[in-house]
Every structure is written in structure tokens, then in C-alpha cells.
Amino acid sequence: MNVVVDSVLRIPFGERVPRVEDRLFRRLRFHNPAYLRQPFAKRRYTDVPEFIDLFDSDSDRSLVIPRGAVAVLKDAAKQCGEPVRFDDQRRVCAPVDYEFNLELRDYQEDATAALVRHVQGCAVLPCGAGKSAVVLAAIAQVQQPALILVHTLDLVEQWVENVRKVLGVEPGVIAGGKARLADVTVATLQTIAALDRDVFDSVRSRFGCVVQDECHRGATPLAREILAHLPAKYRWGVTATPERPDGLGELLELTLGRIVYRIEPKALIDAGHLTSARVEVIHTGTYADGSLEFGPLVDELTRDADRNRLLLCLMKREADAGHAVLVLTGRVAHAQALAADALRAGVRAAALTGDTARAIRGKVLARFKAGELDVLCATSLADEGVDIPRLTRLILATPAAAKPRTMQRLGRLMRPHPGKAPPLLYDLVDEHPIAIRQHGERLQAFRAVLGADVTPSTSARSQHL
Secondary structure (H helix, E strand, O other): OEEEEOOOEEEOHHHOOHHHHHHHHHHOEEEOHHHHOOOHHHHHHOOOOOEEEOOEEOOOOOEEEOHHHHHHHHHHHHHOOOOOEEEEOOEOOOOOOOOOOOOOOHHHHHHHHHHHHHOEEEEEOOOOOOHHHHHHHHHHHHOOOEEEEEOOHHHHHHHHHHHHHHHOOOOEEEEOOEEEOOOEEEEEHHHHHOOOHHHHHHHHHHOOEEEEEOHHHHHOHHHHHHHOOOOEOEEEEEEOOOOOOOOOHHHHHHHHOOEEEEOOHHHHHHOOOOOOOEEEEEEEEEEOOOOOOHHHHHHHHHHOHHHHHHHHHHHHHHHHOOOOEEEEOOOHHHHHHHHHHHHHOOOOEEEEOOOOOHHHHHHHHHHHHHOOOOEEEEOHHHOOOOOOOOOOEEEEOOOOOOHHHHHHHHHHHOOOOOOOOOOEEEEEEEEOHHHHHHHHHHHHHHHHHHOOOOOOEEEEHHHHO
């Protein structure tokens, strides 16, 4: 059975073997969590598909499956006694002689070597471990023009700065509806998906290496579709949290390749590369109607005056003690109100949300990083890719449960910084079944990062009012 390897694995029509395909179809079909979340009575009328299929046929009737599914293909063929021969048509470009202006730590060298050796795959490193350093070192070693895929404009700016500093080249950018290509180009998934065909064809042929940052998002339909059209030989992903709350983590490996390197936070804490953190639980004493679903519950909690007074006292106390404080909330209006209350109380504070104008957003982050602000009240915009090494206090102001998100948030505190005080996360818990259950799930995430023996300390509401 001959298989063409380019942006995908392609089995020509004349090479298709029904017995092999049956096994592939069973292995590459997944229940769609979005479908299962819908009420049973509505499922037959929905446009949401019941299954996610990672196989398709192209115009030539070739069977097409993701490139990361090569092990699945080999296994299916072996079970059927079918030998597999690969026709490698992956894109390799003329070499680029990059500078590399950074000294890697031992584990970063190991991660870089694993990516280069395996050609495709994912590296899992905790927040603050230097994922960008690993990626840029790998790009420099393979000497290929590289496309770096991200999902926010804030991440574009961070990568542009790192490419300039570490590789000594001026990066291109595909973002905000504009496209400028260079040897290293940083692109948002949204903009690259909207490119017209001629421009996208030039992107396909321009790069021999593709990297997806925060690659746990590689399971999304948009990311899968884009990667299925990029034939670069080297295909890598990096993330701190490969697990997905929807259970579709396996789609990540089938798209980008298996995890080829992983190091746990505890190992980096023990080696002194990350700063350990403590967790303190605050029982707010706020009672909510037990019949409320999650969304209305968060709405009610963010409007509770006594609870917001507790948050203000906590923010002011920590800011007055000289700490850099990040407050994370699930509501834009709540972040804005908390920042306004803190300002009236004499605290240097600002809000950072999706409603914050793009030009202002960068200035707010720069002021917080420089120590000109003591408190930043933010929404999920700050969950990924926000690098604030001086951060010493994190307040989880509204309930949330997803393990990957909680691990990302805790990781924000653990980046090393000269003279940094021992970091502390405040986890607010309210009297409601959903809030209590989600707190238990967050504890599991804290223990996954800090060690199985972590025991958060508990404070009553009265101690903070």
C-alpha cells in the first residue's frame, strides 16, 4: 500500500484497502462533546455533528487522514498483513543561517533535541519553562523558514519580540487581516484561515517548519483545517497543558504527532528553575441559590456587594504590602468594576479584558510588568501567553474547574524573577454545589503542579474583611 506524505497522509484510490480502512475509520472517529452536551430531545434536530471524523476523501478519491496518525495507519496495515510504503513529499526549503543568541538550560536542550529528532510531535513544558526558547532553538537547528501559529494578537507581539531577540531576524506577521512573509513568520489562526487562495498558496510553499503555540488548541476544527494544508516537513507543537476539558486531547497527537518530550513542574521547582507557590483557600461565606446553573451563578456572585468588598480588601492589603496582584474573573463587567473600586481605594489598578482597546491593552500590560500598576483585574484574556515574572499574588475571583486552565493560572505565579517574594494563590470558594465541586477539581490541578502532597491552607472570610 503506497501512501503519500505531504500536509496529510494520502492513500490513492488504487491503493485503498477496505480491511485497513475499516480499522482506520473505527480508530479515527470520536464522539463530539458539543453534540453530547445538548439535551437529548434536541439532538436529532441539531446541526452539530454527532461524530468528529479524522478521515475524508479528496477530489481524486484518495483517502486522507491526519499526518499525526501515522502510527495508527501502520498498526492497521500490520493487522491486515499489508506492507506500507511512504512517498515523502513534505516541504523542505533552502536552509536559513539563523543566529541563536540564547544559552539553553539542560532540559531545554533535551526538549529541542527531541523535537528535531522526531521531525513532528509535541513538547510539554510548564509555564515559565521557556517554551519559546525551545522552539526557536529547534528552528535554528533545522535551518528552515518557519511559520509560528498562535491564537491571539498578544501572543503575536510576544513571539515577534522573541524572534528578533533570539534569532536576530525581523519576523513577518500574518495577523489583523494583513500578511507580510519573512523567514520566520508569526500568524494568528484566524487571519491565516481568511487569506485568499493565492496568498495562502505562497504560505504553503514558503515554509519548511510549522509550529503551533498553545497546541492543546490543535484539536479545534480551525487548527486541524489549517495544518491539513501546510506540507512543511517539520511540524511541532508546544504547550503547558496538553489535556483538554472536552476529552479530545487525543486529536492533538493525531494532528501534530505524539508527545516527544515532557517535564513536570515539580522537577523544575526542585532544580530551582521555577518558584514554588502556596495556595490559600478563602471561604467567602457567600450563599447562592442551589438551583442556579453555572452561568447565572457566576453572574450572581460577581454582583454580591459583600463578596466584592472582600475582594477589594484582599487586593488592597496585598498591593499595600508591595505585591504584584493579578485578579482573574469570568466577567468583563466584574473586572472593570473591581479595578474601578481599587482605584477609588488608592490602589494603582487597571482592567484588562476583551473590551480593552488593542492600543491600550499593550500599554496596560507594559505598566504592570514595569511595576507602575500593582493590581491587574483580568478575564480569561490573561489565561494563556501572558508573561509577568514579577507576579506574586493571584486571586481566582470566580468559580472555574478546567484542570488545564487552573494549571495555566497557577503557572503564571511560578516564573522566576530577581527578589521575588514567595508567590501565593488565593482560591475563593462559595456556598453552592457547583462552586464546591469545582473547588475540588481545582485542588487536583494544584496538586498536579505542586506535588501530590500539597495541602492548601484555609482562611475564613472574616480574616480578610
